[in-house]
Amino acid sequence: MADINVKINGIAVSVPKGTTVLEAAHKAGVDIPTFCYMKEINEIGACRICMVEINEGRGFRMVAACVYPINYDNTEIRTNSPKVLDSRRKTLELILSTHDRKCLSCVRSGNCELQALCNEMGIEDETVYEGEKPSYEVDDSAVHMWRDNNKCILCRRCTAVCAKWQGVGVIGANERGFKTNIGSAFEMGLGDTSCVSCGQCIAVCPVGALSEKDYVDDVFKALADENKTVIVQTAPAVRAAIGEEFGFEIGTNTEGKMAAALRRLGFDKVFDTDWAADLTIMEEATEFVERFTKGGTLPLITSCSPGWVKYCEHYFPDMTENLSSCKSPHQMQGAVIKTYWAEKNGIDPKDIVVVSIMPCTAKKFEITRPDECGAGVPDVDYVLTTRELARMIRRAGLKFASLPDEDFDNPLGLSSGAGDIFGATGGVMEAALRTAYCWLSGNNEEVVEFHEVRGTDGIKRSTVNINGTEIKVAVASGLANARTLLKRVQSGEEKVDFIEIMACPGGCVNGGGQPQQPASVRNFLDLRSERAKALYGEDAAKTLRLSHLNKDVQALYDEYLEKPGSHKAHELLHTTYIKRTIN
Amino acid sequence: MATKKTVPFNGTEEQKAKLLGVIAELKDQQGALMPVLQEAQKIYGYLPIEVQKIISDEMEIPMEKIYGVVTFYAQFSLYPKGKYNISVCLGTACYVKGSGDIYDKLQEILEIGGGECTADGKFSLEACRCIGACGLAPVMTVNEDVYGRLTVDQIKDILAKYE
Secondary structure, eight states, X not given: OOEEEEEETTEEEEEETTOBHHHHHHHTTOOOOOSSOBTTTBOOOOSOTTEEEEESSSOEEEEETTTOBOOSTTEEEESSSHHHHHHHHHHHHHHHHTSOOOGGGOTTXXXXXHHHHHHHTTOOOTTTTOOOXXXXXXXXXXXXXXXXXXXXXXXXXXXXXXIIISSOOOOEEESOGGGOEEEOGGGOOGGXXXXXXXXXXXXXXXXXXXXXXXXXXXXXHHHHOTTOEEEEEEOHHHHTTGGGGGTOOTTOOOHHHHXXXXXXXXXXXXXXXXXXXXHHHHHHHHHHHHHHHHTOSSSEEOOOOHHHHHHHHHHOGGGGGGBOOBOOHHHHHHHHIIIIIHHHHTOOGGGEEXXXXXXXXXXXXXXXSSSOOTTSSOSOSEEEXXXXXXXXXXXXXXXXXXXXXXXXXXXXXXXXXXXXXXXSTTHHHHHHHHHHHHHHHSOTTOOOOOGGGOSSOSEEEEEEEETTEEEEEEEEESHHHHHHHHHHHHHTSOOOSEEEEESSTTSGGGOTTSOOOOHHHHTTSOHHHHHHHHHHHHHHTOSOOOGGGOHHHHHHIIIIIOSTTOHHHHHHHBOOOOOOOOO | OOOSOOSOOOOOHHHHHHHHHHHHHHTTSTTOHHHHHHHHHHHHSSXXXXXXXXXXXXXXXXXXXXXXXXXXXXXXOSSOOOSEEEEEEOSHHHHHTTHHHHHHHHXXXXXXXXXXXXXXXXXXXXXXXXXXXXXXXXXXXXXXXXXXSOOGGGHHHHHHTXX
């Protein structure tokens, strides 16, 4: 289609017909603020903060830039005229009239889209429309998060991701007008609903209405306790994103500085969950080969993502037998730390505190599950999100950017490239296939890359032929995509042997516990692929790229577990599931 | 907003069968939720959690979405009508004559909010707009009985008349 000529604040740009004003302005290097808008999933034009003046030949009028398409040649747009700025300021003042303005004690202070815009717009009096304010109790019923509706600006990004990305839809707008509030059916607490704890709502919230339950102080307290050995482990996706909290470009791998920061925070050992990712592959690939060759329940579905596991339990209870019985990697690592490592080092597991740094809020729920206590004590004591770790680093006064690059501690810090890519959609599948390929082909050291399962497509499929054996695999990320795939599998339309599912779109790199990026970044950059690059880059640069060649994982089996899938491995590294209902 | 538990749900199998029939008929139409909710309210008189759950399961729509629609539109009710339905006029004339205080007093005595029903199923309370009896303002009705020129201290005695 022919391009259309547009003038934005006098700057000429040409854009395809139908381009929104917001996108055209972006192309012209002009930012227009948005609150409600999320490309493709929340194009509701409701918040009115993006209003601009447009002239399509019949004089200027106001439209919502986020959804208004440019259809006429020579359209003129003003995004910063006095009328536009006045409208924007009034909209902000009205939002502020019902907003709980406790910025100083707000978790989002300094990283709040409302606060930043008020600052940009030069808001001088936040009480200009002072009047009646709605008052809500904070919902703390969920294990992993709080909702404080007193800070909610009703943008509905959270409800859009919950319903459309995740197909869960346990939160939405209730009532109308002044009483409109985000909540669940019949005012149920979030903890009583079939919320899967993925935290995508938190990741997209522009303000401090939604946040993970913060355990930073608890971890500082544990670190100060001389009777405790405090061990930290970090998930693959954390290193791909924590740099964003300290000014690094999105997609920068800051693994070395992260390890250095953790050591300076006082953790006794800095281990890497990537190590347990390799261990997971040993167990899961064994489980797959077992089921595949002996006629067990297929498709086998990965169980690394606790948001997905909870979703399966609520929404596909008939398929919990398809879930791999493997614990997720950080739980495995916790179980190994409190048994094998504890015995080797002569430490009572009761005196060990394991802290997992995760891109995930569902892991906070996961550690409270039954059957996650390999040593008779919880495998993991605290889960902190990437954001909470950033808070710890700031609170401790560490200058992250100028820290040296350090390595993880061993033996539970060594990982293969296959373990590193666990943080991106398709990564677990590729890691498993690399090892399965070696085992079935008899060539123990050949690294085969599986590009069909890479990338950010919601559902990916591939057929892998290993020595004449055909294995059909599928990968889904985002639970709405998982649902589409599983419905087809259930109905028999699609036959698959092995499925990887991650709850968050794009996988853990885009997890609910990752740094929050404002709409001005999110709407124009694919966080999923940028962050994933950091992990695939790490994998490509390594010599060790096969999980089964990780010598420290091999040592664990030689010295302690005997072999993958052994009785002892099952006791420590595997778990059970619960059939739940939809609420 | 729901403030308390109300009358126990007494839906019958006939009502359920009727609702399932309506859903089956409308399910595949675009925007079927509104007509289904309207029919469901005709069948049951109101839309409690039990009814919304049936609709949610059958239509594969999250219950929150249904609840959001039900609480958005004034035509839908989460509570049944009581044996005696009290309606307080909040139209302009009644309001300036103090019907807001009457309404507040009723909520206080009955311990329910507007649109709700007492747990024993006896009284339900709602606000209405002008009923054309402005000369009697402030006005309320209890089923067919009309009470005019009301004062707050009369309310208790009026309620006591209803067994």
